[in-house]
Amino acid sequence: MRAFDGNWRDHATGNGVPSRQLGYVAALLFFAAARFGANAVPLAAQSDSAQSDSAARTPRFTLSAGLGNSFGGVGGNGEVYLFGGRVGLVAGLGFVVQAGFGGTETSTTIAGAVRGNSSNRPSRWLLEVAGGKYLGEDTHYGPALLVGRQWIRPSGLTWLLDAGAGLGVDDAWHPALNIGIGYTWR
Numbered sequence: 733m734r735a736f737d738g739n740w741r742d743h744a745t746g747n748g749v750p751s752r753q754l755g756y757v758a759a760l761l762f763f764a765a766a767r768f769g770a771n772a773v774p775l776a777a778q779s780d781s782a783q784s785d786s787a788a789r790t791p792r793f794t795l796s797a798g799l800g801n802s803f804g805g806v807g808g809n810g811e812v813y814l815f816g817g818r819v820g821l822v823a824g825l826g827f828v829v830q831a832g833f834g835g836t837e838t839s840t841t842i843a844g845a846v847r848g849n850s851s852n853r854p855s856r857w858l859l860e861v862a863g864g865k866y867l868g869e870d871t872h873y874g875p876a877l878l879v880g881r882q883w884i885r886p887s888g889l890t891w892l893l894d895a896g897a898g899l900g901v902d903d904a905w906h907p908a909l910n911i912g913i914g915y916t917w918r
Contacts, residue, residue, distance in 0.1 A: 790817045790852045791916045794890055798912025801862040801876045801898060804828075804841035809912070817852030821845075824864070840867045854884045860894055862908070874898050876908040890916045 794811040796803075803809050807826020814821065824843035829836060843864035850857040858881070863874025880894020891913055898908040 789854075789918065791884060791918055794820075794884075794914050794916040796890065796892060796912040796914025798892065798910065798914075799826075800894075800910030800912070801864065801874065801878065801908050802843050802845040802860065802910050803912060804843040804864055805839075807841070807843075809843065811847070813849075813852075818849050820847035820849060820858075822847060822860075822862070828866075839869070841865065841873075842867060849882070854886070856882055858882055858894060860896075860910070862898070862910075873900070878908055878910060880910065884916045888915045888917065890914045 791813045797808045799806045802822045804824045804826025805828035809824030811820045811822045822845035845862035847858045847860045860878040862876045865872045876898025878894040878896035883891045894910045896908045897905040900906040
C-alpha cells in the first residue's frame with residue numbers, strides 16, 4: 733500500500749486506464765492542433781521562402797529535465813515533433829520518493845504523453861494527455877489532462893509549464909503539473 737495519493741492509479745484492483753477515452757482525447761488533440769493552429773496554411777500553399785523559414789523554425793526534438801506527470805515524477809523526457817511541430821510524442825523516465833510511517837521508498841517510473849501544440853512558434857499553448865507506470869509494479873497513474881505553455885528561445889533553450897488534473901489511486905481527480913527546462917533542436 734502506498735502513502736502517496738497523487739496521480740497514481742492501482743491496476744491490481746482491475747481498474748484500468750480508460751484507453752478508449754484516452755484515444756478519443758488524443759485524436760481530438762491531433763485534429764484541433766492541425767485545424768486551429770496559428771500556422772494552419774499548408775506548406776504547399778506557401779512560397780518557397782516561407783517554406784524554408786517555416787522549416788528552419790520548426791522544432792524536431794526536445795530533451796528536458798523537470799518534474800511532473802510527463803517526467804515520471806522527477807526526471808527527464810524526450811519529445812519528438814510531428815506534423816510541423818503541431819503534435820508532440822513524449823517519453824519520460826523518472827523517480828518518485830514517497831515518505832511514510834514505514835520509512836522512505838523510491839520508485840522508478842516511465843511516462844508517456846501526447847501534446848497538441850497551437851503552432852510551431854517559439855511561444856505556444858499546448859494541450860497534453862499524460863500517463864505512466866511504476867517499473868516492476870502493477871501500478872499506473874493517469875490519464876491526466878493538462879493545459880500550458882512552451883517557450884523555445886532562438887538558442888534552443890526550452891521552458892515548459894502546464895497544469896491540469898489526473899486520476900489518482902482512489903479513482904479521484906487530483907492536481908497535475910509539469911515544470912521543465914531543456915533544449916530543442918530544429
